[in-house]
Amino acid sequence: MPTKALQIPTKDGQADAFAAFPDGGGQHPGVLLYPDAFGVRPVLKDMARELAGHGYYVLVPNLYYRNRPAPVFDLPELIGNEARPAIFAEVMPLVEAHTTDRVLRDAEAYLSFLTAQPEVGDGPVAAIGYCLGAVLAVRTAAAHPGQVAAVAGFHPGALVTDAPDSPHRRLSGLTAQLHLGLAEGDMTPEALSEFHQALDAAGVAYTTEVYPGTVHGFTMSDTEAFSPTGLQLHWDRLLPLLDRTLTGN
Numbered sequence: 001m002p003t004k005a006l007q008i009p010t011k012d013g014q015a016d017a018f019a020a021f022p023d024g025g026g027q028h029p030g031v032l033l034y035p036d037a038f039g040v041r042p043v044l045k046d047m048a049r050e051l052a053g054h055g056y057y058v059l060v061p062n063l064y065y066r067n068r069p070a071p072v073f074d075l076p077e078l079i080g081n082e083a084r085p086a087i088f089a090e091v092m093p094l095v096e097a098h099t100t101d102r103v104l105r106d107a108e109a110y111l112s113f114l115t116a117q118p119e120v121g122d123g124p125v126a127a128i129g130y131c132l133g134a135v136l137a138v139r140t141a142a143a144h145p146g147q148v149a150a151v152a153g154f155h156p157g158a159l160v161t162d163a164p165d166s167p168h169r170r171l172s173g174l175t176a177q178l179h180l181g182l183a184e185g186d187m188t189p190e191a192l193s194e195f196h197q198a199l200d201a202a203g204v205a206y207t208t209e210v211y212p213g214t215v216h217g218f219t220m221s222d223t224e225a226f227s228p229t230g231l232q233l234h235w236d237r238l239l240p241l242l243d244r245t246l247t248g249n
Contacts, residue, residue, distance in 0.1 A: 003048075126241075219234050
């Protein structure tokens with residue numbers, strides 16, 4: 001599977017990124033893949049390659065390029081529960097600095113770069129993400145309704161908050177079809193209901209599903225949260241969504 005290390009020009013500098021795409025030349029639908037809070041690392045590259053094998057050009061940006069190139073954090077091979085406090089002490093300041101304004105500036109740059117790649121065909125793209133990345137994918141899709149036809153988030157971060165710029169308050173422009181794959185306990189029933197109301201008001205097609213027996217982070221094979229059945233269910237939901245919205249099948 002061909003891969004590239006890339007530099008994405010943004011308003012705040014150069015964002016390093018990883019891309020994977022199918023063998024054999026030609027052009028393919030584009031997918032912007034936002035990592036979880038731990039950032040770009042081997043497991044995310046493997047997932048990008050897997051997705052590229054289904055016929056997509058997959059771009060994975062380093063969310064923390066303003067701080068340093070990926071890998072941003074010195075992570076163990078398996079991220080266990082005992083390691084999480086120390087890791088999150090390093091991760092959270094960078095997450096908190098990633099304001100909505102930054103997210104939207106970056107999203108514009110990422111989409112412009114993605115659609116300009118010679119391996120990416122004309123037509124709409126998808127935004128997908130994991131944990132923090134799910135929030136970024138939803139914000140990206142809502143801000144770019146003419147470009148993003150599909151959005152998917154798995155074990156998402158906070159999509160419903162009290163903040164004036166909470167993601168669920170910014171969905172009025174959303175046109176993309178959406179799938180949300182939740183771990184048990186990711187969202188309270190009240191928060192999920194509020195998110196559904198916002199999606200209904202936007203008038204978009206969507207599915208949300210609690211994946212049985214999963215905990216937050218279930219798609220990530222380098223964490224103790226990993227669930228092989230949860231990961232497979234994620235592919236079973238994601239691939240038909242992309243096929244339907246990006247290839248017209």
